[in-house]
Amino acid sequence: MLALLTTATAGTPDWDALGQETAELLSAYIRAGGQNPPGDETASAAPLMAKLEAEGIAFELWEPVPGRGNLIARLEGGDRPPLCLLSHLDVVPAEADRWSVDPFGGLIEGGYVWGRGALDMKGMGAMELMALVQLKRSGVRLDRDVLLVAVADEEVDNAGVQQVMERWDELGCSHVLNEGGLGLRDLLFEGDNLYAISVGEKGVLWLRMTAEGQPGHGSTPRPDEAPERLLKALEALRARETELSWHPAMLELFDAVGQRRSGMERFVLTHPWWTRRLLKGTLTDNPLTHAVLIDTVHITGLEGANKPNVVPSQASALLDCRLLPGTDPQDLLDELIALVDDPQVHFEVLQAVPAQVSTWQDDPLYAALVANLQEADPTAAVGPAISPGFTDSIYLRSLGVQAYGLVPVLITSEEAATMHGDDERVSVAELTRGVRVLVGTIEDFAGAGAPGETP
Template identity: 35%
Template sequence: MTADVVDLCSQLVRFDTTNHGAGDARGERDAAEFCATTLAAAGIEPTILESAPRRANVVARVPGENPDLPALLIQGHLDVVPADPAEWSVDPFSGTVADGYVWGRGAVDMKDFCATVLAALSSLAATGRRPRRDIVLAFVADEEDRGEYGAHWLTAHHSDLFTDCAAAVSESGGYTYHVRAADGRTVRLYPVGTAERGTAHLRLTARGRAGHGSRRNDANAVTRLVDALHALAAHRWPVVLTPTVEAFLERTGKALGVDVDLHDIDATLDRLGDAAPLVESTVRNSVTPTVLSAGYKVNVIPGVAEAHVDGRVLPGTEAALLSEVDALIGPHVEREFLSRSPSVEAPVDSPWFDAMADALRSQDPDAVVVPYCLGGGTDAKAFSELGIDCYGFAPLWLPEGFDYRAMAHGVDERVPVDGLRFGARVMEHLLLNA
């Protein structure tokens, strides 16, 4: 009997897998056991690996028709960010199915994807079919924090499970994005993630001379820090067109019938209209001040002031970004890494990308499949360090006007029932043909 994708998603949402960060998460074990039970019912032998008590990861291998082909990794995370029930229309862990949607925290980030994968595998098992190649599955903990209990732990301690994986698919791509073309047509874009910006989270520390707030002080640590932060915030980072971003601009412009000038990105973004939000954050690096800390009394100038800044780094640009940060903050402010992760880039023109595009067009013949770069990051950063080409491909049909990008980590997170069924069919096609 085939497991229903809507029921699977609803049941997964009911597991409170909230990740508060800093190791404060426990619910992943229950969700992992559910995934393992579902896989076992489809004749797949799962293994649960705990990185710490109740921080559980599920790994399994599905034999393919041709074991000589490199394996495909399908990975998704089971943890979710916190949700305040007082802000929601429904209990965020109810998994309510109403008005054509599954409601709850994790419905689009990313228990929907886990459900579509489980449903697709269940369908293959029920009909006696096998994937074309071996499929390695990893449903992991801790993506919503640092991945230290999930993907990064697996790649550090169990890398042998992934040695023959040539490519991976996971969240943040393959969903419907409705855009108006120059001639008034509505074009259905499906962005597939082929790159991610890296992270350079920095602590800035300004040092100066402590003193009385009423007295002149040319070595005020607070002033030095504020000047440095203003310089960073006001800086216009140069345009850097990675292969993914350039391909997105050219292919999306062609689909929409608008001129793309790679030497005038701002004008090009204006012409792309509703498609611009998919790319505007990834034509440049960014450094954003997010945390400030200084002082302890209004009439005392402190000797030290600190800030945290969120740096996002395009492939191949970290050294240039850090050099520019140093020039902007000046000699009286020190910087150090709070955390650091590499950028990710997979080939755009590859059989993997073609297989994902074919799978989408199998259910939507008018789909315009384009590569794009994620502004943030995912567990692809862990798996890419093993030499695996990582793609953002969590197929989902979305109705026009549905603000999908506001759903992840948002209030009243929900996913369309029809979208889930579309995703399961697309994933089934990918498993059989990739």
Template identity: 35%
Template sequence: MSEVAQICSDLIRFDTTNPGSGERPAAEHVAALLSEAGIEPVVFESASRRTSVVARIPGDSPEALLIHGHLDVVPARPSDWRIHPFSGEISGGCVWGRGAVDMKGTLAMTLALVRDWARRGVRPDRDVVLAFLADEEATGEYGARHAVRHHRELFDGCTDAISESGGYSVEAPGARIYPVAVGERGTAWMRLTATGVAAHGSRPPVDNAVAELCHAMSRIASHPWPVRLTPGVATLIENLSAVLGERIDLDRLEEEARRLGRIGDLFGAQIRNSANPTMLQAGYKVNVVPGTAEGHVDGRFLPGYREEFLETIDRLLGPRVTREFVNLEDAPSAPMDSPFFDRLGAALVAEDPAARPVPYVMSGGTDAKSFAGLGIRGYGFAPLMLTPDLDYFGMFHGVDERVPVEGLEFGVRVLNRLLTTRDSGDLRGAEAPAS
């Protein structure tokens, strides 16, 4: 078994469900793997068992690249899965379990690579800072936010960063598309509150908080958010048209996204803001009208459209429902026309001549939001070659999450090319690591 597959399997067996009992055992395992390779880890906790690990590998240039990933995972109910989600079982050429894609597979690629460097005496072209973080699947308050607030010095010299949700393959006729994320939508998680008059359930309604909140939630859920084509998404669509050899109709983008299937998924959720009601809490007895009702909404807004989003939400809520933020983070972006973006694409093409790298904007969010506050430009780049039958987006937070062993080995080779050669033109000549 390759080292990267074994590390991935071992990491999955640590149940780091968030919320849950914390990331400490997995973090200690990561720190031990780094220490075995002669890399000195810094281990810290933001709260009991909410543990993160950061390490720096010296390179040929003090300018540093940050590779960050999260140790926590979302919940998984074993009865829904074909193979137990915390078994880490390797079956059918894949490593199975919660976190295989999101994102213990990526952590395994990074760990396998730096351990191989240590055995071979390889030095990266610049300092590489590795961050294995807690709490990304919530707000990051116990992970990335804590790290940048209390351990900022660990990220000195970092100008660019790579992490999840980019660099994976999507099959296209005669080519493989590899979206490289150059931005993500902002996050606005909101708690809504309606206040009314408590009363007996048999009386005519006077001021029903539950009804008022439901009306507001319904207005939000049914609102037709307008299409807003940001530069990153516009460039993506232009590139996809070139790869496919056909025009994608900008006036019918929602229909075009459905028509193109998994290729359309690359822009279908990124052409507008969104707000989804997700939770409701009200009342304590069927015959009592409660005085208050609460709900939660997961809001996401495109880069540059935060104010438009909030103004729309306030209009839809009306005067009798208030909002407060559970989490509010701006939409970060990184340049597409940069030498580093070119290097990311060149590393993919060097390992897969059929690769067509394209810029991409994530529909969700990552810890890149926290590191953007330090001026670090974040790219979604967790290189992974998938088999055509695997639905990458469907496995995020879904059931039967799994990652191909060969895909992980591919990712190790791509990362090695990226991190050991300074010039994009030399990426093809990088010595391949043992994965």
């Protein structure tokens, strides 16, 4: 209790008090809702705007659609291209009856802040804002502006980031910190902490595959019916053979893990030739690591007439394909068409975005993030990774922005599963660590006298 009453002297922040303040801001932010659909992000942003106002940090609300605002706050620094601390204001819905607490109650109990968005990603938004507040309070000199950008509609259509991109010239940020990676306990080895910084995200090819055939009566099976054709096409896709592809980021991540091991484990993980041969089985058995080593073709839905006695003229499947860096969406589509090899099966492209990767070697923001994570957790492995899913960063990277994804908290796989699931929560201790990592990272990257940009 005393710690809360102590005023920290400038330059030596009281991190525990700042962590507690972050938890209280997050609690209010969770209570402000923002469930998408419908979104209602302007209401969700209210506690953030109140805090910015109280701290005297300038902000604007860009609201191209009423009620669905994007929040832009700016801490003035120097003339170098600004750093953008990105987050999203919306959250996915919660099935309240499956939760042990009110998902929108913002309860702080047992050392945790509970509620939808605690990890994805109101917790990060609150940490980013409190980092900005701490920098303002400490009066540290910055040689570039630091922007807080909290956008609408990440969880459904990514409309918010696309609205912000239309006005990117006004922001002009060269670097973005966003969600995408996390610190995970026990991921590859029991007792090991691993921070995987997302430097790239797999691309997307969402398809509807439709088979056509003669309609008819359910009493008499005939050749060439649409459901039969669809099944044959799906069988062909399921039998598709995939070769593993080892992105340099993943090999560097395994190397970082290996550096913390000893003996044979260390040898295998720090030598890519051996990693590829000896870890293949382990990594393909784990769905998460398997997904970042191949282009995935995932059958996620089926559509068609649904009467038992009617043969429909059309039956469709939905495919969620995720592409590794270097795979062109059109090339994968051509491969699937050839594999199915049936002129009465058509593909409709619902969405196609190629993978995007930011270079991380020699980047001062990436280096600052690694150094600060390492300082906060000296025994942990820290390295770059390609994410199997995508975030708003995939759009910003297409503008040439260097984007890195990491929510700087260390959690268990069980806690990670609460994102988009039940009983989502984040510990106050991890919020405290996260703010500290963010403040250190920003000071190293944007503080006056920070190392220059690589051309």
